[in-house]
Amino acid sequence: MSTQKITLAKGLNMGLRKAMEDDPKVLIMGEDVGKLGGVFRITDGLQKDFGEDRVIDSPLAESGIVGTAIGMALRGYRPVVEIQFDGFVYPAYDQIVCQVAKMHYRSKGRYKIPMVIRIPFGGGIGAVEHHSESPEAQFAHTPGLKVVACSNPVDGYWMIQQAIASDDPVIFLEPKRQYHADKAELDESATPEPLFTSRVVRRGTDVTVLAYGPTVKTAMAAAEAASTDGQSIEVIDLRTLSPLDMGPVFESVRRTGRAVITHEAHVNLGMGSEVAARITEECFYSLEAPVLRVGGFDTPYPASRIEEDFLPDLDRVLDAVDRSLEF
Amino acid sequence: MSTQKITLAKGLNMGLRKAMEDDPKVLIMGEDVGKLGGVFRITDGLQKDFGEDRVIDSPLAESGIVGTAIGMALRGYRPVVEIQFDGFVYPAYDQIVCQVAKMHYRSKGRYKIPMVIRIPFGGGIGAVEHHSESPEAQFAHTPGLKVVACSNPVDGYWMIQQAIASDDPVIFLEPKRQYHADKAELDESATPEPLFTSRVVRRGTDVTVLAYGPTVKTAMAAAEAASTDGQSIEVIDLRTLSPLDMGPVFESVRRTGRAVITHEAHVNLGMGSEVAARITEECFYSLEAPVLRVGGFDTPYPASRIEEDFLPDLDRVLDAVDRSLEF
Amino acid sequence: MVPLICVPRHKRWEQCQHGDRGDPARPSATKESRLTNPGFGPDLVEVFGPSQQDGGPDLIQLLTPEGERVHHPEFDLDFSAEQLRGFYRDMVLTRRIDTEATALQRHGELGIWAQLLGQEAAQIGAGRALRPQDFVFPTYREHGVAYCKGVDPLNLLGLFRGVDHGAWDPNENNFGLYTIVIGAQALHATGYAMGIQRDGAVGTGDPERDAAVIAHFGDGASSQGDVNEAFIFAASYNAPVVFFCQNNQWAISEPIERQSRIPLYQRALGFGFPGVRVDGNDVLATYAVTQAALQRAREGQGPTFVEAYTYRMGAHTTTDDPTRYRLSDDVESWKLKDPIARVEVYLRRNGLVDDQFIADLKAEADELGHHLREGCKALPDPKPLDMFDHVYAEETDEIRAQREGFAAYLETFDETAGSH
Amino acid sequence: MVPLICVPRHKRWEQCQHGDRGDPARPSATKESRLTNPGFGPDLVEVFGPSQQDGGPDLIQLLTPEGERVHHPEFDLDFSAEQLRGFYRDMVLTRRIDTEATALQRHGELGIWAQLLGQEAAQIGAGRALRPQDFVFPTYREHGVAYCKGVDPLNLLGLFRGVDHGAWDPNENNFGLYTIVIGAQALHATGYAMGIQRDGAVGTGDPERDAAVIAHFGDGASSQGDVNEAFIFAASYNAPVVFFCQNNQWAISEPIERQSRIPLYQRALGFGFPGVRVDGNDVLATYAVTQAALQRAREGQGPTFVEAYTYRMGAHTTTDDPTRYRLSDDVESWKLKDPIARVEVYLRRNGLVDDQFIADLKAEADELGHHLREGCKALPDPKPLDMFDHVYAEETDEIRAQREGFAAYLETFDETAGSH
Numbered sequence A, B: 001m002s003t004q005k006i007t008l009a010k011g012l013n014m015g016l017r018k019a020m021e022d023d024p025k026v027l028i029m030g031e032d033v034g035k036l037g038g039v040f041r042i043t044d045g046l047q048k049d050f051g052e053d054r055v056i057d058s059p060l061a062e063s064g065i066v067g068t069a070i071g072m073a074l075r076g077y078r079p080v081v082e083i084q085f086d087g088f089v090y091p092a093y094d095q096i097v098c099q100v101a102k103m104h105y106r107s108k109g110r111y112k113i114p115m116v117i118r119i120p121f122g123g124g125i126g127a128v129e130h131h132s133e134s135p136e137a138q139f140a141h142t143p144g145l146k147v148v149a150c151s152n153p154v155d156g157y158w159m160i161q162q163a164i165a166s167d168d169p170v171i172f173l174e175p176k177r178q179y180h181a182d183k184a185e186l187d188e189s190a191t192p193e194p195l196f197t198s199r200v201v202r203r204g205t206d207v208t209v210l211a212y213g214p215t216v217k218t219a220m221a222a223a224e225a226a227s228t229d230g231q232s233i234e235v236i237d238l239r240t241l242s243p244l245d246m247g248p249v250f251e252s253v254r255r256t257g258r259a260v261i262t263h264e265a266h267v268n269l270g271m272g273s274e275v276a277a278r279i280t281e282e283c284f285y286s287l288e289a290p291v292l293r294v295g296g297f298d299t300p301y302p303a304s305r306i307e308e309d310f311l312p313d314l315d316r317v318l319d320a321v322d323r324s325l326e327f
Numbered sequence C, D: 001m002v003p004l005i006c007v008p009r010h011k012r013w014e015q016c017q018h019g020d021r022g023d024p025a026r027p028s029a030t031k032e033s034r035l036t037n038p039g040f041g042p043d044l045v046e047v048f049g050p051s052q053q054d055g056g057p058d059l060i061q062l063l064t065p066e067g068e069r070v071h072h073p074e075f076d077l078d079f080s081a082e083q084l085r086g087f088y089r090d091m092v093l094t095r096r097i098d099t100e101a102t103a104l105q106r107h108g109e110l111g112i113w114a115q116l117l118g119q120e121a122a123q124i125g126a127g128r129a130l131r132p133q134d135f136v137f138p139t140y141r142e143h144g145v146a147y148c149k150g151v152d153p154l155n156l157l158g159l160f161r162g163v164d165h166g167a168w169d170p171n172e173n174n175f176g177l178y179t180i181v182i183g184a185q186a187l188h189a190t191g192y193a194m195g196i197q198r199d200g201a202v203g204t205g206d207p208e209r210d211a212a213v214i215a216h217f218g219d220g221a222s223s224q225g226d227v228n229e230a231f232i233f234a235a236s237y238n239a240p241v242v243f244f245c246q247n248n249q250w251a252i253s254e255p256i257e258r259q260s261r262i263p264l265y266q267r268a269l270g271f272g273f274p275g276v277r278v279d280g281n282d283v284l285a286t287y288a289v290t291q292a293a294l295q296r297a298r299e300g301q302g303p304t305f306v307e308a309y310t311y312r313m314g315a316h317t318t319t320d321d322p323t324r325y326r327l328s329d330d331v332e333s334w335k336l337k338d339p340i341a342r343v344e345v346y347l348r349r350n351g352l353v354d355d356q357f358i359a360d361l362k363a364e365a366d367e368l369g370h371h372l373r374e375g376c377k378a379l380p381d382p383k384p385l386d387m388f389d390h391v392y393a394e395e396t397d398e399i400r401a402q403r404e405g406f407a408a409y410l411e412t413f414d415e416t417a418g419s420h
């Protein structure tokens, strides 16, 4: 099959369409997902083609959306729920951590919840409050959930299909800032890597930089810039946040001896703290410096006019890289 | 004033009573906090003495409890909210992380939310599902909230009053397993340490063990047992989880070169990951071993018949101490 | 109609008074105040009226507390002697399950038990109205409904003993696992009903195929956002679900007045679907109303709210002490409305049972009691390593590693330690 | 009464159809079906009736779209010429605020703007009914209410421009900050009202003292658990709060039928307090109803639900494209109900305004527009280090350290970089 250049939004839309074609049990539910196609148009055209029974416009209630999706899952469906913005997932938090996450365990495997909860996450779009959050740690801390974040159009296409095919509930994080940004070449005939794997996206020898979702682009740009200063940075796209796929990370850090992790979420108790702790436990004698963390500051998300100061950027990543190398 | 021997439940009850006597703006609200005095009797007798306007029995809705408490705070009251069990705070999670935590920031300090949210937390009481959770990391990750955990009757008495006096919202965690366990000597005329400080509760030279809430007792027992094997363990009660008071921790770890942290919450993205990351960042060259974490496993809380296997205990703490020393 | 509560209005009412000025509503919401503030909607008098204090004029009853068969213009049914004896047997056995479990808790065999004493008719009436293809989403107290659905009562004890979180297979009996987070299951039920719609199993007219869902919850649960959102979704999609609320007057220590100042069944009207209040201590009326509601759902006429007006005769759970918050004469008055006694009186008065039947039933109940006592003590404890099972459908390396690590750790203790 | 929507029933209705068997409700919920399934509560016909499709028989109106003064048995008021001109002026200036802000967004001066076009009467009617001591909890669209409360409209632009999260002092004008999480403020309003009760500022009869709270939200918000829990708490404590719902028929792309299949004001009845539907494009009726509801609250008669039946003439926000989901003739039909035009017609017809008045008002509006245009562009950007301010009332060492660390980092760039 010939390839085509697509955006992340397009990749996700194509992936959702493919999943619905492949399995009649796949349903989509959320606010404005139907006629409007979602505020980001990720479900554009799907209600028209699959009908209102499979692409379900919901009342304005996130707990209701996730709670009823659980019921549909128990009836044998595979609901894909869209949360309109990261900041609006919290009304559903109880249903997610107490029900979605625990039903398989509670029932000794008799209940299956093959649900995907799609969350456009992260900042940088100049939005008002609650539209730029990064809630991943609040889900990754919860056993029973799996949490992944895509960072590019091709992964978006494959990962959403893999998440829907998974028999476990998956929190699916989409870097909204990149929905309509860079295009990439998609070959639908290719075979994707397994969903719950991290990936080395740039080889390097001096420092390992770990990223996921929106910060992968930042990390790659940083690596490029550093190379002109003769620094060789290895970049790993974590892709899966729960479970974490630490194998490639350990392998890399044992070579470089240095690691920096960057995410938009607050540093305090963000993914970086867990990744740093695990690296230190596993690679203690290989470490030339402590794992450094570059993330959102430990303040609420600020007014958008200064959000770029709040968010990790190329300079702050390179600053951490330098500090790591100076250790 | 003469001292008396009290349980944690009694210390909290006395502290709440004192706070209500000292400030007529202090209100208590929650399910069954009135006539019943709460399912753990922490508010026993308060409604009788302060009336139904100040000790408010609520409808069965946690979001409603916290949401209306916000309104009362905006009107100038100091609500102390009781969440009946840790597992039932999640319906209020949205109001807590999006409103309680952010209103002061959103309003540039014009809104004050001097609210205390009391949560009996942790396991070990042989309860059914959702009654033994440890949700602290989910709050500590949220800027705008302060999070503390008391570990003994005397701290219970002082810390609840200090939390109520704080102009910031405080998540107040109470180790329910110890409500009616050990008694301690309370001297009401003493002056307590500031609320947001950690405390060295046992001096030692070989390994630093960090704990809070229910695991402080475990850590002390482990230190006692280890001393008979000639191991000298320093134990620090963190007391405050956000902000963290790392000063005494760094000082200690620089001396011992080894640290173990233990909590009942899941290890993955639990407080231990953040504490370990910070210790490694600050004390990199003093560390003889990676900071080791002993916590609840990364499974949902199991059936109570095996909860003691899920929870960190003396043996698992000492096992980590040994592994640290062998490093 | 015989009022269901004899305790005077003010007693219960006191329990939700506030000293605030402008509180409570009722005094000010009189006809007179309607005149001073006209136009604020219909039904003010009904809304603030005293109907809260007894079953109210709308209470549907087919068998009085005195065992007298009364008739209802809309919900009357003819019950065969067989059916009536069946209801009686069901309630007697259900009560036995409850008393045995309570005793087992007292003897330390269970950590806690949620008693249903007094709610037998509400649960049997609802449970017997179900067809095999209907699905039940219970709270933690629906032992009688579980029994109707064919769940071995022994399986109910596991989670109260602490050996599991629910031992039965929900799909075997179409009876979901107990839900402890109040109200959460109301949404699951609604979603499941939406699944039934998508399966085309509504309104086909095929009695084997058309299915409905019943969501059980209590009066306290009616205050949870999730339950109200379930009403909204069910109405919006016209889902085939029956919301069955056992209003046993208490949410632990909170009286119903704290949750609603009007009869609870009226809540449904605000969401655009019918609500009805039935005497939950009357198994005939509860059966008649519930099966009509389920039939409405199966036919595609959407959700119905059924308030079974009853009373929690025991403590909230075996760890609760109701003497701290409620009046014993309140309980005494409800004893006169016992759901089993009224059926026995009716059966005997009409010669539909003899001493032999009663004796056989007693023997059957003793058998059941024995089964529960022996079975409970024999319930195997989980093994420490079991805690790592079923976290995921597709187990992760992380869980595998933690299991192996803990297994190796346990190995370091003497053999017995491995299984503690 | 003139139906408020001319678009035929089926058009809107299509938007919430489902192909499921047994769906939708309406066909099956006829009188006939009541007979086949009797007894399920009152009002079935009303519940499923067509009243959703226009304002319905219960719509309260004092001024028709044609500018004809009509009278209402319960909510009529005598308005002075002064008052009427005031309402007109308020609405004209409010619309100007909205159109200026919309233009500023188009020119890139604002990141986004939530338009109120068409909802001027609902907001001015509600806003003018308030007393100084009453407190307002708005959504993100109550620009007209903010104006009534004396908030400089320029302060409203900050959060849409991205320079702050809300620039006004809530306690200065008793006008709370905008709330973006749908429905959350309904609980804050209820709690604030509970605080008023505890201050003894309800039912004293002192007009300077007795206070009420008004909670604004939209039709979509009525589906959130928080809003329904607010109804429960307000009813349970009889809190002095008015729930003011602007039913503008849309929640972004979701039509009102997705949220409720009966007139929204009826929701309140299920919670035990009055609900009323008023023509939200009629400033006189909205004022009359809201001030009566506020007075009920101040007197201690508890909560009221006011549904202001109106229409969102613009896009949801400046980033929305309504052509994807709604019919333009729907919008056209609502143009005929314009809230400002009908007042102007009435004023002119009755010689209550002259061209001079209109001209002066136009000049005043131009002034306001100028103030907003210039003021908006002059709004200072926050400084990077400002992000660390006000995280806590008592700042932590952690925040202090992060601020200092970032300041030092910024120093490492050339001077200009420090302030980006």
Ligand SMILES: Cc1ncc(C[n+]2csc(CCOP(=O)(O)OP(=O)(O)O)c2C)c(N)n1
Pocket: B031, B060, B062, B084, B088, B091, C141, C180, C181, C182, C217, C218, C219, C220, C221, C222, C248, C250, C251, C252, C312, C316
């Ligand atoms: C979300 C949540 N909050 C609190 C609790 C604690 N709790 C357990 S049962 C109960 C009362 C429930 O009352 P009701 O809904 O009337 O059911 P009943 O117990 O009377 O059958 C409460 C508050 C809970 N289980 N879940």
Ligand SMILES: Cc1ncc(C[n+]2csc(CCOP(=O)(O)OP(=O)(O)O)c2C)c(N)n1
Pocket: A031, A060, A062, A084, A088, A091, D141, D180, D181, D182, D217, D218, D219, D220, D221, D222, D248, D250, D251, D252, D312, D316
């Ligand atoms: C909890 C939550 N979910 C989703 C959103 C996204 N959102 C913003 S406005 C809106 C529609 C609100 O509709 P309505 O309540 O009718 O108010 P209106 O915008 O029509 O004034 C939605 C879904 C949100 N802000 N908060």
Ligand SMILES: [Mg+2]
Pocket: C218, C219, C220, C246, C247, C248, C249, C250, C251, C252, C312
């Ligand atoms: Mg109850």
Ligand SMILES: [Mg+2]
Pocket: D218, D219, D220, D246, D247, D248, D249, D250, D251, D252
């Ligand atoms: Mg709307």
